[in-house]
Amino acid sequence: MPSAQSATRVLGLAVLTLLATAPRAAAAGDWSLAPAGGGRPSFYAEGAPGAVLQDTVSVTNRGGHPVTVRLSGTGVPVAFAGPSVRVPARTRADVPFTVTVPSGAAPGDRPGTLVAKDADGRTATVRVRLRVGGPTLTALTVEHVAVHGDRITYELVNRGTTVLVPKLAVHAEGVFGRDLLDRPPRTLPVRLAPGSRTELSEPWPGHPALDAVDVRLTATAAGGAHDTAGARARFVPWGAVAGTAGALAAGAAVTVVRLRRRRAGQATAEPLSMEAELTGAAR
Numbered sequence: 416m417p418s419a420q421s422a423t424r425v426l427g428l429a430v431l432t433l434l435a436t437a438p439r440a441a442a443a444g445d446w447s448l449a450p451a452g453g454g455r456p457s458f459y460a461e462g463a464p465g466a467v468l469q470d471t472v473s474v475t476n477r478g479g480h481p482v483t484v485r486l487s488g489t490g491v492p493v494a495f496a497g498p499s500v501r502v503p504a505r506t507r508a509d510v511p512f513t514v515t516v517p518s519g520a521a522p523g524d525r526p527g528t529l530v531a532k533d534a535d536g537r538t539a540t541v542r543v544r545l546r547v548g549g550p551t552l553t554a555l556t557v558e559h560v561a562v563h564g565d566r567i568t569y570e571l572v573n574r575g576t577t578v579l580v581p582k583l584a585v586h587a588e589g590v591f592g593r594d595l596l597d598r599p600p601r602t603l604p605v606r607l608a609p610g611s612r613t614e615l616s617e618p619w620p621g622h623p624a625l626d627a628v629d630v631r632l633t634a635t636a637a638g639g640a641h642d643t644a645g646a647r648a649r650f651v652p653w654g655a656v657a658g659t660a661g662a663l664a665a666g667a668a669v670t671v672v673r674l675r676r677r678r679a680g681q682a683t684a685e686p687l688s689m690e691a692e693l694t695g696a697a698r
Contacts, residue, residue, distance in 0.1 A: 445478025522549030553638030
């Protein structure tokens with residue numbers, strides 16, 4: 416997309432062209448949507464914050480009847496020459512539009528989409544990639560690591576200005592320095608947009624039954640993004656502990672009862688012994 420001044424506005428109507436020169440496009444019924452000029456699968460725009468960039472999208476009607484589609488955009492600020500366009504049969508309409516780079520936007524990539532929808536609800540889309548000019552920054556943090564039985568939960572946060580596809584390595588060490596878990600870095604099935612946060616988890620089906628564990632997660636991404644965070648957890652077999660505690664309590668109760676019986680027997684025998692002694696002394 417060629418750049419323009421921030422005050423630039425696209426004016427005018429769609430340009431109609433015979434189908435013989437229409438570009439190939441993704442179809443939605445008998446009509447389709449594609450970047451004008453052919454040869455481009457999507458749009459690319461680049462500019463500084465506040466800039467207004469312009470390009471043209473084509474609506475191609477290959478059917479035998481006119482079609483009217485409404486145009487809109489998502490993800491990036493898009494303005495069309497008109498909100499809708501009527502395309503005669505076997506004709507292509509070229510519709511100018513602008514993309515405005517938001518003022519104060521951080522440098523980096525922003526995905527967007529152009530959407531066309533006809534009266535029957537059928538839609539066609541074309542991707543837009545907007546790159547905001549300025550210095551790029553790659554930064555990634557690992558936060559809120561916690562161990563919940565057979566899984567480790569955590570959050571990844573993109574604190575930079577570029578889209579990140581992170582990798583994660585997992586390590587867990589027991590109380591005696593024994594490695595309990597050691598997973599090398601692997602690519603995660605997520606794409607983190609600048610400023611976004613996602614919550615993920617790692618399965619740990621073979622965690623120890625009894626141990627104090629230090630868990631460490633290390634996340635990396637292209638461009639030098641790197642962060643490590645961890646958590647400490649204790650694994651205790653509470654069922655076995657409860658059973659042992661119950662047995663100990665029962666044993667203690669039996670011991671107390673026996674001691675009380677012995678003391679009661681001693682208290683009864685002592686007066687009888689004294690009476691015998693006194694009787695003997697009287698004789």
